[in-house]
Amino acid sequence: MVSKSQIKFITSLQQKKYRFEHQMFIAEGVKVIQELLQSNFVLEHLYENTSIFENIANHHKSLISEQDMKRISALNSPSSCLAIFKIPNDNVIENLGLIIALDDIRDPGNLGTIIRLSDWFGVKQILCSPETVDVYNPKVIQATMGSIARVNVSYLDLKSFIANTSLPVFGAFMDGAIIYKEKLSADGILIFGNEANGISSELEKFIKNRIAIPRFGDIQQAESLNVATATAIFLSEFRRNIE
Numbered sequence: 001m002v003s004k005s006q007i008k009f010i011t012s013l014q015q016k017k018y019r020f021e022h023q024m025f026i027a028e029g030v031k032v033i034q035e036l037l038q039s040n041f042v043l044e045h046l047y048e049n050t051s052i053f054e055n056i057a058n059h060h061k062s063l064i065s066e067q068d069m070k071r072i073s074a075l076n077s078p079s080s081c082l083a084i085f086k087i088p089n090d091n092v093i094e095n096l097g098l099i100i101a102l103d104d105i106r107d108p109g110n111l112g113t114i115i116r117l118s119d120w121f122g123v124k125q126i127l128c129s130p131e132t133v134d135v136y137n138p139k140v141i142q143a144t145m146g147s148i149a150r151v152n153v154s155y156l157d158l159k160s161f162i163a164n165t166s167l168p169v170f171g172a173f174m175d176g177a178i179i180y181k182e183k184l185s186a187d188g189i190l191i192f193g194n195e196a197n198g199i200s201s202e203l204e205k206f207i208k209n210r211i212a213i214p215r216f217g218d219i220q221q222a223e224s225l226n227v228a229t230a231t232a233i234f235l236s237e238f239r240r241n242i243e
Contacts, residue, residue, distance in 0.1 A: 002047070002068045010047075010072040010084065016134045023087045025136035029079040035146025041085045047072065048081040074138040087136060091125075091152040095167055096187055098123050098238060101158055103203055104131040104194040105227060111135065112143020113228040114192075119147035121235040126151060127189075129158045158191075162206045165189060169207050171199050172230055176212035184238050192227050 002010075012018040013026050024044055027033055030052060037043060037053070046053060046061040049069050053061065069078045100123055105111055111133050118126055133140060135153045144151075162169055168188040191207065193199030199207070213225060213233050225233075 039149035044084040046083045101127040101191040108139035112140040115144045116147040170209040171207035176210035
């Protein structure tokens with residue numbers, strides 16, 4: 001059985017202010033938890049309604065009922081397991097390789113998918129503006145499907161960082177040069193903007209390489225691409241050109 005105080009603590013971690021206060025976050029599902037257990041993330045406690053992770057010491061796990069799992073889960077359809085992990089210290093940012101920068105991305109599913117795409121395409125670092133959704137939001141963690149274990153996500157003043165970087169800076173714009181015709185580099189920062197407003201004007205003035213995905217077809221009435229979908233296309237083109 002899970003006590004009322006435990007339920008209150010676990011469910012509080014669904015909110016950013018309590019994750020920040022306790023420096024902990026929740027992860028749900030066998031795949032996500034397995035990935036995090038095999039990484040540098042430190043397990044605080046594991047809850048499961050059937051014995052799955054037999055290698056975890058008994059003092060680090062609890063067997064609970066399905067009803068209790070529903071009480072602590074952040075999902076509409078709870079998984080068979082939920083784990084609490086410690087939030088690690090800030091990562092060291094390295095000015096090398098291909099880096100993704102996210103300017104005010106608000107949707108948890110988009111951020112989680114971009115992390116997963118970064119893992120697939122070998123991007124090790126994502127830089128986020130302070131306004132971007134918290135990477136430890138349960139919906140973000142769920143959408144990463146464990147890729148959060150292999151991609152460093154940092155929050156910082158993007159304007160200051162971009163203004164002082166020596167790396168080439170690329171920005172995704174509707175009116176940019178067609179990406180399929182551009183020369184792309186192995187090292188650089190690729191910026192994506194807010195789902196509704198795009199890249200902010202404060203950042204835009206530092207971007208020398210404006211690139212775009214062209215629309216095809218006769219009507220061309222689609223307003224824009226989902227930011228995660230656009231990220232997949234851009235990353236595919238960067239990797240096709242440089243590797």
